[in-house]
């Protein structure tokens with residue numbers, strides 16, 4: 001059986017890995033699993049190949065008897081939310097998230113806004129391998145219906161927040177799908193909004209789609225020149241957010257995780273879910289605010305699964321994928337921007353001042369090349385367990401040793417012959433020392 005799904009749906013270069021034939025088969029397989037009278041809501045990001053893939057998935061679905069709601073150009077969190085709102089059996093999003101424009105992919109969502117689990121994805125792979133597709137008779141094929149979901153999403157968010165301040169904000173959608181939602185949403189408040197790269201652009205000609213520090217120089221400069229309070233940037237499908245403070249400095253994802261976790265805990269006590277590689281600053285913030293930290297495997301899908309299982313109140317990853325399960329189980333960069341504005345207003349402090357409250361840690365990362373990942377991991381594992389002063393060993397994903405104010409983690413890559421070591425401590429010297437010991 002050929003493996004098609006990776007850590008975040010099916011993804012690859014268009015017409016090489018992701019062909020229209022494959023997209024059609026995904027539609028056929030998904031339709032075969034679902035009841036023939038069900039509906040699937042299909043949405044797409046801005047990429048030049050997205051409409052073609054959407055058409056191929058749709059033709060597959062309809063020929064099995066399943067009908068399609070076309071949400072059009074939407075961010076991933078809006079599509080996931082619409083699956084619930086429209087009572088669709090599944091949401092299918094055509095996107096390659098933050099990848100370069102030649103990439104594309106398909107990601108599937110359940111009607112409760114959670115991503116398809118690996119077991120559900122395997123079922124689709126099995127049907128594609130066996131080619132046992134259900135073909136409806138001509139009288140029973142599915143139909144296409146256009147649906148507008150953006151207004152419903154905006155009104156839902158507006159109902160969940162309360163912002164009065166007239167902050168000056170710079171928004172950088174990177175030419176991605178946030179362009180069709182975020183400016184519209186933010187204009188509902190008395191905010192003074194400056195938009196950059198907020199026109200859908202399937203080639204991401206303004207800046208690379210990944211909102212990492214080195215890609216956000218225009219945002220940094222604009223925040224400073226406009227004297228803005230904060231700057232937001234999204235990736236291509238807007239499930240992620242990056243932030244620059246009022247001085248134009250990039251705010252690390254770990255700091256955002258810690259700030260948002262503390263903020264959510266002020267309203268409701270409960271569990272906060274993060275992957276094993278999140279900074280200890282998040283744990284400190286959670287404990288300080290009366291919450292409980294739960295660690296999972298690396299990947300926002302695992303964070304969402306755990307949030308659902310343990311009924312957590314907030315979770316996320318340092319890449320800027322934050323999940324507010326009270327609203328949705330899909331990481332939502334747009335909702336995160338609204339939460340951060342709310343946080344600024346409630347705390348009545350500048351974002352750079354708030355970041356200063358987050359306990360500082362130094363994090364070091366190293367990659368080790370090896371020929372035999374299993375053997376090397378066994379060796380490293382032994383070393384980690386033998387370290388002096390270990391308080392807790394966690395083996396959810398790789399192996400992690402926790403000390404009173406530091407930790408070290410070793411994880412084998414799933415795709416390459418490498419092992420990634422992360423060490424974090426209160427100062428650079430201790431972090432270096434931990435790394436050296438391994």
Ligand code: MG
Nearest residue numbers: 097098235239
């Ligand atoms: Mg994304």
